[in-house]
Amino acid sequence: MVYPEPWCMPRLFTPEIAAFYEGYYSNKGIKIIKGTVATGFIYNADGEVTEVQLKDGQSLEADIVVVGVGGRPLTTLFKGQVEEDKGGIKTDAFFKTSVPDVYAVGDVATFPLKLYNDVRRVEHVDHARKSAEQAVKAIMSEGKFIDEYDYLPYFYSRAFDLSWQFYGDNVGDTVLFGNNDPKAPKPKFGTYWIKDGKVVGAFLEGGSPDENKAIAKVARVQPAVSSLMELEKEGLTFACKI
Incomplete structure (x- = not known):
């Protein structure tokens, strides 16, 4: 495992939490290399990867490579058509956008996070499912009252x-x-x-x-x-x- 951060998953894990998982994975035979990234791949004549080159000069032999680079919400399709905030499409507590009858849910939605009195985007399958449920309730409400989205990350x-x-x-x-x-x-x-x-x-x-x-x-x-x-x-x- 190769990653650029000083420890595993620093967006969530503290150094103490990360130390456990790094140690556990190491005990399973997994070598962890921190503080660098892959910059290139070497292939054989059949087009199969045989080596990974790292930014710090190391080279790793490889039979298969799994690359996890993350992703950003794809909102460019809607530029200038809906209001945006914090890298996502701005919605209310029912996931209505600034355009009537248009809703945004999941990773692309920037919504009021009631628990913290803040406006945020949340990238996770649990929120994706629950925000979709909230949007469907709002769409099907036919003017009836429904509770605002009150999500616990x-x-x-x-x-x-x-x-x-x-x-x-x-x-x-x-x-x-x-x-x-x-x-x-x-x-x-x-x-x-x-x-x-x-x-x-x-x-x-x-x-x-x-x-x-x-x-x-x-x-x-x-x-x-x-x-x-x-x-x-x-x-x-x-x-x-x-």
Whole structure:
């Protein structure tokens, strides 16, 4: 695995969270190279890739290459026709655009995120599905009242026998809890994000369905925290008692 950042998934992971997954993957025989990018590929006479050239001068032998470069919302088709904001098509809480009877959902929509009193874009399949549901409700409402979209940001991943979930906002101070030893037979750990004295985000690896529901509730309720040290000691118990 080759990526340009100083640690894995820095947009979400703290260095402590990333260290667990980097260690776990390394224990599975995966070599991780950080701080550089691929700049070229070497092919054989049959057109099969045999080598990857990196910006830092390294060359890696390869039989197959998977390139993950991300993507940007494709909104150029609508330039000058609909109002835009923050790289997406601006909508209201029902995903109506500035053009009557035109709706935008999923990654391309910049919408009011009620929980944080902010306007954002969210790139994830969970929001794509739920925003589409909201738009259909609005289209089919025939003038009847429907609730505004009130989304709790949610991300997840599964790899090997691991499974993590994250809810809320990853801003502010962080508290790590649990066992994040990548060599542990059944690792279970998590992180809280605390801003203005309240828990605003929660991450959990190895949680049960009920425990994942608990961290989702914490991120939604945003309970006050008096001591980061006490929060670290309580760990997952803090979420489960909310």
